[in-house]
Amino acid sequence: MGMAVAAPDLEPVPPFSPSPPYRAWLRANILPYALISPSVLVIAGILAFPLGMLVWLSLQHYGLRELIHHAGDWVGLDNYRAILVDPLFHQVIVRSLLFTFACVALTVVLSTLIALLLLKVRSAVRILVMSSLVFVWATPVIVSVDIWQWMFDYEFGVINYLLTQLHLGNFIHHNWFDNPVQGLGVLVVVVVWGAIPFVTITVFAGLLQVPNDVIDAAKVDGASAWHTFWYVTAPLLKPIFLIVTCLSTIWDFGVFNQIYVMLNQRPSSDYFTIAIYSYRESFGVTQYGLGAAIAVLMVLVLVFVTFFYVRETVKVAEIA
Numbered sequence: 001m002g003m004a005v006a007a008p009d010l011e012p013v014p015p016f017s018p019s020p021p022y023r024a025w026l027r028a029n030i031l032p033y034a035l036i037s038p039s040v041l042v043i044a045g046i047l048a049f050p051l052g053m054l055v056w057l058s059l060q061h062y063g064l065r066e067l068i069h070h071a072g073d074w075v076g077l078d079n080y081r082a083i084l085v086d087p088l089f090h091q092v093i094v095r096s097l098l099f100t101f102a103c104v105a106l107t108v109v110l111s112t113l114i115a116l117l118l119l120k121v122r123s124a125v126r127i128l129v130m131s132s133l134v135f136v137w138a139t140p141v142i143v144s145v146d147i148w149q150w151m152f153d154y155e156f157g158v159i160n161y162l163l164t165q166l167h168l169g170n171f172i173h174h175n176w177f178d179n180p181v182q183g184l185g186v187l188v189v190v191v192v193w194g195a196i197p198f199v200t201i202t203v204f205a206g207l208l209q210v211p212n213d214v215i216d217a218a219k220v221d222g223a224s225a226w227h228t229f230w231y232v233t234a235p236l237l238k239p240i241f242l243i244v245t246c247l248s249t250i251w252d253f254g255v256f257n258q259i260y261v262m263l264n265q266r267p268s269s270d271y272f273t274i275a276i277y278s279y280r281e282s283f284g285v286t287q288y289g290l291g292a293a294i295a296v297l298m299v300l301v302l303v304f305v306t307f308f309y310v311r312e313t314v315k316v317a318e319i320a
Contacts, residue, residue, distance in 0.1 A: 051299075058292035072289065079293035088269060089277070089294075093301070096253060096273045099184060100305075103252040106192045108245060111199035116229070118204050130201070137197035145261040148190045152176050152262075177263060180270035187271075190258045195251065199244045206240040207233070239313065246309035253302055274298045 058079055060072030083089050118126050136144075151158050154175040163171045177183035210233055218228045234241070256275040259267055267276055278298060282291025 115204040133197035
């Protein structure tokens with residue numbers, strides 16, 4: 001007669017739980033996207049409809065008659081073909097890129113110099129300068145442009161008076177906008193003046209985070225002020241410079257108010273940037289389809305121009 005063998009005690013199997021490496025993978029790869037997805041969905045919901053309508057309008061012949069009847073004639077890519085073969089569009093693109101480059105370069109350089117200066121001055125002077133920058137930043141664009149328009153007025157402008165009094169030439173009744181080169185130079189000054197506060201405050205905040213021991217070590221090694229900034233400070237501030245350069249490029253490429261107001265709402269073709277050109281086609285000659293197509297091309301150019309900055313920003317973030 002065989003002996004009964006006792007069955008081994010079976011422990012309850014615990015419920016399945018992700019292993020630590022899998023949980024870490026979820027935190028590293030899924031959690032960031034899960035956290036940012038609500039904001040992305042909100043932004044996409046706000047932008048998707050108007051951008052989609054803009055693209056849809058750019059594929060139609062939509063003039064004043066179509067506006068009255070609330071129905072456009074489908075023309076496909078004809079609007080884009082008409083724009084791309086227009087010599088004026090080529091001039092506008094080149095002018096817009098050069099204008100943007102001048103504004104962004106001057107803004108970043110001057111803002112960096114002011115931020116470096118703020119590190120050297122006393123607290124009272126720093127507070128005064130920062131308050132002035134905030135005041136400039138808070139001034140509405142239309143108000144500030146009206147002030148600049150008066151300053152460069154050919155009849156009563158204070159700039160003409162000062163230049164004449166300083167014996168730099170006879171600037172009485174000098175119209176700065178008769179010459180497009182001078183006029184665009186004035187507009188660059190106006191745009192840069194309004195952009196300096198934000199960039200200066202941002203760069204100054206970055207300079208405050210640079211470790212003093214790194215700067216002191218460079219000085220001990222005999223580095224000059226220029227070499228210290230170029231080889232020590234600037235690399236540490238690279239993410240900030242990329243951000244302000246990218247934002248300034250977007251803002252300055254699409255500048256509209258400064259040009260439109262300074263030229264009394266009647267800019268000539270010599271002053272057309274891509275935003276002014278799109279507005280003229282849409283509301284000046286009531287070709288809304290063409291204007292929408294120009295606006296779409298403007299977005300594409302901006303995406304192409306800012307792609308480099310976004311890529312570099314991502315690289316810096318990955319290294320950090």
